[in-house]
Amino acid sequence: MPDEMARPLIRRGGGEAGCSGRLEAPASDPGAPVVGILGTGDFSRSLARRLVASGYRVAVGSRNPKRSAALFPEEAEVTSQLEAVGLADLVFVAVFPEHHSTLAALKPSLAGKTLVDVSNGLSVNRDGPSNAERLAELFPESSVVKGFNTISAWTLQVGPRDGSRQILLCGNSCSAKSSVMQLCRRMGFVPVDMGLLSSSLDIENLPHRLFPCWRLPALCTLCLFAFFYAYNFLRDVLQPYVTAGKSVFYKMPIQTVNATFPAVALVTLSLVYLPGVCGALLQLWRGTKYDRFPCWLDRWLTSRKQLGLCSFMCAALHAIYSLVLPSRKSAHFKLLIESKQLQEEDVWVDAEVWRVELYLSAGIVAFGLLSLLAVASLPSVANAVNWREFSFIQSTLGYCALFVSTLHTLLFGWDRAFDPARYHFYLPPTFALALVLPVVALLGRLALLAPCVARRLGLIRRGWERSRHVRFARPDDVCCNGLEDASYV
Ligand SMILES: NC(=O)C1=CN([C@@H]2O[C@H](COP(=O)(O)OP(=O)(O)OC[C@H]3O[C@@H](n4cnc5c(N)ncnc54)[C@H](OP(=O)(O)O)[C@@H]3O)[C@@H](O)[C@H]2O)C=CC1
Numbered sequence: 001m002p003d004e005m006a007r008p009l010i011r012r013g014g015g016e017a018g019c020s021g022r023l024e025a026p027a028s029d030p031g032a033p034v035v036g037i038l039g040t041g042d043f044s045r046s047l048a049r050r051l052v053a054s055g056y057r058v059a060v061g062s063r064n065p066k067r068s069a070a071l072f073p074e075e076a077e078v079t080s081q082l083e084a085v086g087l088a089d090l091v092f093v094a095v096f097p098e099h100h101s102t103l104a105a106l107k108p109s110l111a112g113k114t115l116v117d118v119s120n121g122l123s124v125n126r127d128g129p130s131n132a133e134r135l136a137e138l139f140p141e142s143s144v145v146k147g148f149n150t151i152s153a154w155t156l157q158v159g160p161r162d163g164s165r166q167i168l169l170c171g172n173s174c175s176a177k178s179s180v181m182q183l184c185r186r187m188g189f190v191p192v193d194m195g196l197l198s199s200s201l202d203i204e205n206l207p208h209r210l211f212p213c214w215r216l217p218a219l220c221t222l223c224l225f226a227f228f229y230a231y232n233f234l235r236d237v238l239q240p241y242v243t244a245g246k247s248v249f250y251k252m253p254i255q256t257v258n259a260t261f262p263a264v265a266l267v268t269l270s271l272v273y274l275p276g277v278c279g280a281l282l283q284l285w286r287g288t289k290y291d292r293f294p295c296w297l298d299r300w301l302t303s304r305k306q307l308g309l310c311s312f313m314c315a316a317l318h319a320i321y322s323l324v325l326p327s328r329k330s331a332h333f334k335l336l337i338e339s340k341q342l343q344e345e346d347v348w349v350d351a352e353v354w355r356v357e358l359y360l361s362a363g364i365v366a367f368g369l370l371s372l373l374a375v376a377s378l379p380s381v382a383n384a385v386n387w388r389e390f391s392f393i394q395s396t397l398g399y400c401a402l403f404v405s406t407l408h409t410l411l412f413g414w415d416r417a418f419d420p421a422r423y424h425f426y427l428p429p430t431f432a433l434a435l436v437l438p439v440v441a442l443l444g445r446l447a448l449l450a451p452c453v454a455r456r457l458g459l460i461r462r463g464w465e466r467s468r469h470v471r472f473a474r475p476d477d478v479c480c481n482g483l484e485d486a487s488y489v
């Protein structure tokens with residue numbers, strides 16, 4: 001350590017921020033290592049605050065220290081770039097990569113030290129070299145570690161959420177990397193070693209990815225919406241126009257949309273539970289859980305949470321659209337016309353009244369359950385429940401939501417699927433189409449609950465393998481003999 005590092009930079013005492021996440025009064029540890037930061041921008045300010053609160057002494061290097069000093073906590077020393085790098089063994093480069101070359105004069109002072117490159121590029125860089133590799137070329141006598149670029153200045157300031165915010169790191173020097181990892185932990189983050197500096201290109205490209213895990217579920221929801229909207233348009237708007245010259249195009253903005261959202265919500269919800277059934281059937285067929293699922297099933301399984309949230313959004317929009325339906329002008333006109341034409345006994349049909357009461361009630365319950373599932377999928381809620389509770393909410397309550405939603409649709413459709421007059425353009429009613437996948441998912445789940453199947457699946461999920469035990473007993477024997485643990489067979 002250089003002599004200057006013994007100089008106490010901290011003027012106030014306090015505790016560590018690491019675990020609580022909140023910035024508290026800093027530790028007064030004059031022996032604490034000095035961390036250098038080059039640059040005085042947003043990232044540098046947030047980093048300095050967190051480092052000070054985590055008990056480090058901080059030296060910030062600026063081209064114009066006087067101008068920037070007031071923006072930093074008083075415990076941090078804001079000085080010239082040269083002086084700052086002279087004080088610290090570990091220096092963060094919080095300067096945009098375009099300006100890295102302007103730091104070349106610091107080369108001798110940075111020799112043998114660790115440089116942390118926090119920079120991101122303007123766009124995805126597929127060909128390389130990465131900013132960190134360029135920085136390593138510029139400072140060959142320093143050890144460059146890439147990291148911290150995947151978190152925002154704001155996250156640095158407010159601290160890691162749920163105590164588990166990961167920081168991806170890579171670098172060629174093990175000792176440099178381990179000192180940065182230690183610093184990460186002390187700041188309350190979880191460092192993840194991504195290997196050599198050649199991984200820095202991937203790490204730099206990560207912040208440019210726009211909702212990567214939402215692409216497939218969003219596309220799926222959009223395609224379903226387009227399909228069901230076109231289907232409803234054909235049946236409910238185009239058919240009356242073509243066959244009877246009746247113009248009902250006014251239905252397009254609300255009624256057709258509101259006939260589309262419930263179908264999309266139900267099909268998307270069934271897509272949350274179908275891959276689980278497919279996976280279970282595949283495991284039963286293969287007689288093991290150790291063979292990898294095909295890629296398409298893997299991707300499908302990992303998209304379930306997003307599919308569930310898309311389903312929730314469609315259900316919520318269906319609920320809102322349904323509430324505004326009676327307040328439309330066209331609904332008022334229709335009501336007036338019908339009330340003049342019909343007597344009370346014509347309008348009041350007991351079975352019809354019951355159907356509407358029941359399907360509305362089922363719809364409300366289904367929406368309540370879906371809201372619960374959506375809330376339970378938030379990381380802060382999911383982390384607060386244990387595994388059993390989480391699986392109860394997502395599996396048992398999830399299937400309940402699927403069942404009640406299906407019931408809502410069945411009650412809505414009633415016997416209309418069997419009425420030939422409802423087959424406009426020979427197309428079955430939308431609800432009948434929307435019911436196919438949910439019914440398959442529910443029947444599949446029911447089949448898996450059959451005691452014989454459930455027991456065999458239970459064995460497979462506890463590690464039983466047909467290929468290892470088939471010489472001694474077939475799974476049928478295991479299940480029918482009621483053997484609890486096939487490893488004893
Ligand atoms: N902001 C964020 O949320 C995140 C930022 N990052 C990365 O952190 C780095 C800094 O970002 P940010 O703090 O937002 O940027 P700012 O523009 O706010 O700050 C950059 C700082 O670089 C310093 N600097 C040094 N040399 C030059 C030069 N030649 N020209 C211009 N500025 C220079 C300046 O400080 P001075 O004038 O005092 O020398 C300036 O304040 C970037 O590489 C960015 O990609 C990464 C993740 C998140």
Ligand SMILES: [Fe+3]
Nearest residue numbers: 262318363408
């Ligand atoms: Fe509905």
